[in-house]
Amino acid sequence: MKPKSILTAEAIRSGYGGDDIVNGVGFEVGAGEVFAIIGPNGSGKSTLIKTLAGIVPIRRGALSLFGGDVTALKAPQRIAAGMAYVPQEFNVFRNMTIAENLTLSTEFLGLRGQGARRERERVLEMFPDVAERQHLLAGNLSGGQRQMLAFACALISSPEVLLLDEPSAGLSPKLVTEIFDKMKAVNEMGTTVIVVEQNVAAILPYSDRAMVLVNGAVRHLSAASELAAEGDLHALFLGES
Numbered sequence: 635m636k637p638k639s640i641l642t643a644e645a646i647r648s649g650y651g652g653d654d655i656v657n658g659v660g661f662e663v664g665a666g667e668v669f670a671i672i673g674p675n676g677s678g679k680s681t682l683i684k685t686l687a688g689i690v691p692i693r694r695g696a697l698s699l700f701g702g703d704v705t706a707l708k709a710p711q712r713i714a715a716g717m718a719y720v721p722q723e724f725n726v727f728r729n730m731t732i733a734e735n736l737t738l739s740t741e742f743l744g745l746r747g748q749g750a751r752r753e754r755e756r757v758l759e760m761f762p763d764v765a766e767r768q769h770l771l772a773g774n775l776s777g778g779q780r781q782m783l784a785f786a787c788a789l790i791s792s793p794e795v796l797l798l799d800e801p802s803a804g805l806s807p808k809l810v811t812e813i814f815d816k817m818k819a820v821n822e823m824g825t826t827v828i829v830v831e832q833n834v835a836a837i838l839p840y841s842d843r844a845m846v847l848v849n850g851a852v853r854h855l856s857a858a859s860e861l862a863a864e865g866d867l868h869a870l871f872l873g874e875s
């Protein structure tokens with residue numbers, strides 16, 4: 635049975651300056667899915683997920699969440715509507731401790747006192763490595779630990795949809811597995827995940843469906859298992875028939 639759509643993008647166009655990087659992209663994401671966005675370098679993947687997060691404005695088209703139009707909402711408003719975004723870079727404050735990063739996340743949401751403590755404790759139970767190092771500066775953490783902290787900060791808001799931009803970038807194969815295992819664990823707790831990822835072989839086994847983006851447009855969309863069975867994605871990535 636097909637899961638009920640939680641997010642729908644309709645013919646979205648977005649970009650920087652006078653140029654459209656995302657060119658008429660449309661897709662639906664079902665509740666509870668891990669939806670992977672893959673494609674070659676320069677295909678517009680990161681621009682697309684920043685557009686979903688509200689960081690890059692939608693120039694044309696529409697975006698809906700739970701059936702409600704969120705096209706014109708700014709990034710903070712989309713967080714309030716049920717989305718959270720973890721960027722590839724600058725996803726934690728390196729000159730602050732782990733505890734301070736988490737506190738900043740609760741303060742951003744307007745949480746204080748017992749409510750803030752409760753949310754921090756809930757998230758820290760999911761990330762024991764983070765919980766054990768709260769006194770450390772985020773800048774002194776390994777790449778994988780910083781990524782875990784960024785996940786934890788994003789989950790403070792209890793998002794329905796978690797947007798991840800290249801979570802495996804710069805990590806060793808072992809850490810990539812740890813990051814994706816954690817991503818899947820969060821998903822199994824009920825959070826829908828939309829993930830941009832360059833490491834295709836690593837992300838497909840964790841995904842329900844995958845979309846190939848080429849030159850800012852949808853080249854292919856199918857079950858991740860079907861895409862993995864293709865074996866050679868060369869033609870898709872080059873935009874060839």
